[in-house]
Amino acid sequence: MARPIQGAEARERARAIAFTRLTADRLASCYRLATVILGDPIEAEDATHDAAVRAWERWGSLRDPDRFDAWFGRILVNECRDRLRRRRTRPPAAELTERYHAGRRLGDGTQAIAERQALAQAIAELEPDHRIAIVLHYYLELSAEQIAERTGARVGTVKSRLHYGLKALRAAQDASARTEGGRR
Amino acid sequence: MSDERLDRELGEILRAAADVELPARLADRVASIPSRRSQSAASRGAIGGARTRLPIGSMALVGVVILALVWGVPRLAPGFAPFGAATACGAGPTPRPPVTVKSGPTPTTLPATPSPTGPVGPTPTQAPGYFEPAGSMTTSRAGATATLLLDGRVLIVGGSSGAGYPTASAELYDPETCSFSATGSMPAPRANYTATPLTDGRVLIAGGFDGFTNSLATDLLYDPTTGAFRATGSMTSPRSNPSATLLGDGRVLIAGGEGVSPNHEVDLASAEIYDPKTGRFTPTGSMGTARVGAATAPLPGGKILFVGGVSTACTAAGCDDRPASAAEVYDPATGTFSPTGSLLAGWASSATALKDGRVLVLGAIRNLPIPVLPIMRPQAELYDPKTGKFTMTGGHQTPVGMNATLLPDGRVLVLGSFDAANGGDTVSAAVLYDPTTGTFAPTGSMAVARSGPTVTLLRDGRVLVAGGAGPRGGDVPGPPLDSAELFVP
Numbered sequence: 001m002a003r004p005i006q007g008a009e010a011r012e013r014a015r016a017i018a019f020t021r022l023t024a025d026r027l028a029s030c031y032r033l034a035t036v037i038l039g040d041p042i043e044a045e046d047a048t049h050d051a052a053v054r055a056w057e058r059w060g061s062l063r064d065p066d067r068f069d070a071w072f073g074r075i076l077v078n079e080c081r082d083r084l085r086r087r088r089t090r091p092p093a094a095e096l097t098e099r100y101h102a103g104r105r106l107g108d109g110t111q112a113i114a115e116r117q118a119l120a121q122a123i124a125e126l127e128p129d130h131r132i133a134i135v136l137h138y139y140l141e142l143s144a145e146q147i148a149e150r151t152g153a154r155v156g157t158v159k160s161r162l163h164y165g166l167k168a169l170r171a172a173q174d175a176s177a178r179t180e181g182g183r184r
Numbered sequence: 185m186s187d188e189r190l191d192r193e194l195g196e197i198l199r200a201a202a203d204v205e206l207p208a209r210l211a212d213r214v215a216s217i218p219s220r221r222s223q224s225a226a227s228r229g230a231i232g233g234a235r236t237r238l239p240i241g242s243m244a245l246v247g248v249v250i251l252a253l254v255w256g257v258p259r260l261a262p263g264f265a266p267f268g269a270a271t272a273c274g275a276g277p278t279p280r281p282p283v284t285v286k287s288g289p290t291p292t293t294l295p296a297t298p299s300p301t302g303p304v305g306p307t308p309t310q311a312p313g314y315f316e317p318a319g320s321m322t323t324s325r326a327g328a329t330a331t332l333l334l335d336g337r338v339l340i341v342g343g344s345s346g347a348g349y350p351t352a353s354a355e356l357y358d359p360e361t362c363s364f365s366a367t368g369s370m371p372a373p374r375a376n377y378t379a380t381p382l383t384d385g386r387v388l389i390a391g392g393f394d395g396f397t398n399s400l401a402t403d404l405l406y407d408p409t410t411g412a413f414r415a416t417g418s419m420t421s422p423r424s425n426p427s428a429t430l431l432g433d434g435r436v437l438i439a440g441g442e443g444v445s446p447n448h449e450v451d452l453a454s455a456e457i458y459d460p461k462t463g464r465f466t467p468t469g470s471m472g473t474a475r476v477g478a479a480t481a482p483l484p485g486g487k488i489l490f491v492g493g494v495s496t497a498c499t500a501a502g503c504d505d506r507p508a509s510a511a512e513v514y515d516p517a518t519g520t521f522s523p524t525g526s527l528l529a530g531w532a533s534s535a536t537a538l539k540d541g542r543v544l545v546l547g548a549i550r551n552l553p554i555p556v557l558p559i560m561r562p563q564a565e566l567y568d569p570k571t572g573k574f575t576m577t578g579g580h581q582t583p584v585g586m587n588a589t590l591l592p593d594g595r596v597l598v599l600g601s602f603d604a605a606n607g608g609d610t611v612s613a614a615v616l617y618d619p620t621t622g623t624f625a626p627t628g629s630m631a632v633a634r635s636g637p638t639v640t641l642l643r644d645g646r647v648l649v650a651g652g653a654g655p656r657g658g659d660v661p662g663p664p665l666d667s668a669e670l671f672v673p
Binding site for chain 1: 190191193194195196197198199201202204206207209210211213214215217218349398
C-alpha cells in the first residue's frame with residue numbers, strides 16, 4: 001500500500017512558505033532593531049541574515065506560530081550579542097552618534113549636542129548585555145519581564161543590567177556636562 | 185541631566201539610529217534561505233542542536249536529476265502530451281501526437297547493474313491504455329490523499345492548496361457522474377497524514393502535521409453517510425508521515441513517522457494499533473528501525489511488509505537523513521516486527537502487493553562508479569515473502585516511479601516520473617509493469633504533467649489521477665493542480 005511520498009515535499013514547502021512569510025513581515029523591524037543594537041547598518045544586515053539562517057535551521061523548535069516574534073527576536077538578539085562580544089575592541093560609537101545627529105539636528109546649543117554625543121558614545125561603550133537591555137527597554141519599550149523572555153535572562157538580572165547600564169550612561173552624561181561646563 | 189530627560193534622550197538617540205531602510209538585498213537573501221539550506225542540509229546535517237530534514241521528495245528528485253545528467257531518461261517520456269487542463273469526463277482519450285518510444289541507451293559511463301531475475305532487453309512495445317479527462321477538483325491539491333469508499337466514490341482530502349499551504353478541505357469524486365463535489369472539511373489543515381479505509385466504510389485520518397511545525401497525535405474519522413469528519417481517539421505519540429495499514433481483522437496499524445521531543449523532531453520506531461470498535465489506540469511492538477515515510481504492503485497470511493522510508497543518523501557533527509534499506513515484517517498475530525531481507529536499492533518510494541504474493545518495490549539505488557559522486561538511478565525490486573529476499577526486476581526500462589497502482593489484470597500502473605533530462609521536471613508519461621515478464625512498458629500519457637497526484641483504482645478498473653504538482657520552476661515545486669484524468673487500461 002503506497003503512500004503519497006509527495007507529502008514530504010509538501011511539508012517542506014509549507015515550512016518554507018511559512019518561514020518566508022513570517023520573516024518577510026518582520027524583516028524591516030528586525031533589521032532596525034539589529035541596527036540599533038549594533039549601531040552599524042552594514043553589520044546589522046549580516047546579523048539579521050545570520051539570525052534568519054539560524055531560525056530556519058531551528059524551525060522545528062518553534063512550536064507555536066504566534067510566538068514567532070519572541071522566538072525570532074531572541075535569536076536575533078543572541079546573534080547581535082555574539083557580534084558585540086566579538087568586537088569589544090571596536091565600538092562603532094561614531095556611527096551611532098552620526099546617525100543621531102543626521103536624523104535630528106535641532107540646533108539647541110553646543111552643550112546639548114555634546115551631551116547627546118556623549119550619551120550615544122556611552123551607549124556604544126556599554127557592556128553587550130547592558131546595551132541590549134537598554135535598547136530593548138528604551139527603543140522597543142519592553143518591560144523587564146519582556147526583556148527577560150527575549151534574552152533568556154532572569155527578570156532580576158535584566159533589572160540589574162538596566163540599572164547598571166543607566167548608571168554608566170548617567171556617569172558618562174555627568175562627565176560630559178562637567179567637561180562642557182568647564183570649557184565655558 | 186534629569187531622569188526624565190535621560191529617558192527622552194535615550195529614546196530619541198535609539199529611534200534615530202533605527203532610521204534605516206531595509207536593504208532589498210537582505211530581503212532577497214532571507215527569502216532564499218529555505219531553498220539554499222535545504223540543498224545543503226542533506227550532507228551537513230543540522231546546526232546548533234536542531235536539524236533540518238531534507239524532504240523525501242527532494243531526495244528522490246536530487247537522485248533523479250543526477251541520474252539524468254549521467255543517463256538521461258528519454259525512454260521515460262514517450263512523446264510530449266499537450267498541456268492544458270482536462271475539460272470533460274469520459275470524453276475518450278486525450279488527443280496527443282503519435283507516441284515515439286525511444287530505446288533507453290545502455291549507459292556508457294556507468295555499467296548496468298546486472299539483473300539476476302528480471303529480463304533485460306530491448307524496449308517493450310507500447311502497452312495499451314490511455315488517459316481521458318476527468319474534470320477538475322473543487323480545489324487544487326498536491327500531496328493529498330485519495331481513498332476509495334465502499335460506494336465507489338473517492339474521498340480526496342487535504343494536500344497543499346493553491347497557496348502552497350495545507351488545506352483542511354475535502355471533496356468527493358463520483359465516477360458515475362464524473363464530477364467532484366465538496367464534502368465536509370477537517371477541523372484544521374493538516375498534511376503528511378494517512379487516510380485508511382475502514383471495513384465499515386469510514387476513513388481514518390491519522391497523524392500528520394499542522395502545516396506549521398507540529399506533528400499531530402489527534403485523529404479523525406470521515407463518515408461518508410454524513411459527509412463529516414469527527415475526532416476519534418488520539419495516538420499515543422504524535423506522528424507526522426507515519427505508515428498506516430489496514431489489518432485483516434479491521435484494525436489499523438500505524439507505525440513510525442516523525443514525533444516530537446522538546447526541541448526537535450525525532451524519528452519513531454514505535455507502532456500502535458487503532459481499533460475502530462473502541463476508537464482507541466494501543467501500543468504494539470516497535471520496528472527495529474525508526475522510519476519516516478516507509479512504504480507498506482500486505483503479505484499473504486495477513487503480515488505486513490515495511491520497507492524503505494528515511495531514518496536519521498545523528499553524530500556530534502549533526503544529523504543526516506538516510507534511506508532505511510532494511511525491511512521488516514509485522515505479524516498481527518504476535519504484534520511484533522521481524523527483520524527480513526534488505527533492499528538492494530538505497531531507498532524505496534512505493535511497495536505494491538502483486539497478485540502472486542510478491543511485492544513490487546520502486547526506488548533508486550546509489551550507484552558508485554565514482555566514489556565521490558552520489559549517483560542514483562531508478563531501480564525496481566521484487567520481494568518474495570517465501571524467501572524473504574529482494575531481487576531486481578524491470579531491467580533498463582525501470583521508471584522513476586512515485587506512484588504505483590495494482591490493476592485488476594495484475595499489472596502495475598506507475599506514474600509520477602520525472603523527466604530528468606529536462607531539469608528534473610515532471611512528465612506526463614506512464615508505464616505499466618507486467619509481473620509475468622518482469623518488464624516495464626510505456627503506455628498512454630497524461631494530458632498534464634504532474635508530480636505526486638492522488639492515484640486511485642476505481643471499481644470499474646479505471647484509475648483516477650487527480651491533482652499533484654505541475655512542472656517545477658527550478659528548485660521550486662510546481663503549483664498544485666486541480667485537474668484530474670482517468671487511466672483506462
